[in-house]
Amino acid sequence: MNIIDEVNYDPEYEAWLGKVDLSGFESCGIMWDCDADYLSEASEKSEPNNGSVTLQLQIESVDGKPPTKEQEAAFEYLCANANPIVKAALKYAFQQCKSAYYSESLPELSSLDGEKRAIRKRLNTLDGFCELVEPNTVTILAEHKNKVSYIAFDFRTSLDYEHGISILTHRRKALNWAGAGERGGGPPETVSQEDQELIKKCIDCEEHYLELVTKVIDLESAERLAADIANVEYESKALINQTFLLFTPNSPQAQKRSPILGQRFSEFQRIWKDCPQAAQHLNLYLSECTAWKNSR
Known part of the structure; x- marks a missing residue:
């Protein structure tokens, strides 16, 4: 034909x-x-x-x-x-x-x-x-x-x-x-080894962030984990700024990261619902840490 x-x-x-x-x-x-x-x-x-x-x-x-x-x-x-x-x-x-x-x-x-x-x-x-x-x-x-x-x-x-x-x-x-x-x-783009390592680092960071948040079950655990959560959130934001062009819609890396972000959002909703005091403590702690780091 x-x-x-x-x-x-x-x-x-x-x-x-x-x-x-x-x-x-x-x-x-x-x-x-x-x-x-x-x-x-x-x-x-x-x-x-x-x-x-x-x-x-x-x-x-x-x-x-x-x-x-x-x-x-x-x-x-x-x-x-x-x-x-x-x-x-x-x-x-x-x-x-x-x-x-x-x-x-x-x-x-x-x-x-x-x-x-x-x-x-x-x-x-x-x-x-x-x-x-x-x-x-x-x-x-x-x-x-x-x-x-x-x-x-x-x-x-x-x-x-x-x-x-x-x-x-x-x-x-x-x-x-x-x-x-x-x-x-569209056709998959070739991702350099350097970018692949950056993508992996970003996804690993998000998985660690999710792991920490799932451990918050009351005010005591929120107080114990607040510093670790603040550090990983700061790292997460920095990595997102570095990699946002690499996570194109429907790319394999975006499909892997999206469910993790969704689960993390759900976990924060759970904390607000089940233990508002823990949520308020985390929210205040994260806000203060962000303000302090931005002022440096």
């Missing part, structure tokens, strides 16, 4: 546009609408897929030049290996969405019974997840690796109708993700 015969250039999109038929998505289609407190049949169910599906095709080209050899190679590779590529993309999407969306966009299993409980259990499997997503666009990026361009798959999903999801792949491997239209988060 000659790729240039299948597409037309659109300057508004800065891309060559067309359509492509791909296999591997037979089990995909939005069957359920969901939120944290309900699960029901989709108001507009996807059409059944009994074979290949037709998707929008976008091939990036800012200057309107024909697709590059790397983009042509990616297109040919996709057409020849659609099933394993799609399988890798769906498996990766399931893993990411289960971590990022399931707790907020699906009801707890314990709150359901009967048929809906069985449906909710099935949604915890890859086959069930496919009933929450519908592919719509394939984008062949301008960036490439080893003479083959990256490819992003965009999906509608009832987990997040507003933003959707986009999965970045290279050959048969899924690499990154983002909202629909965001090129799967």
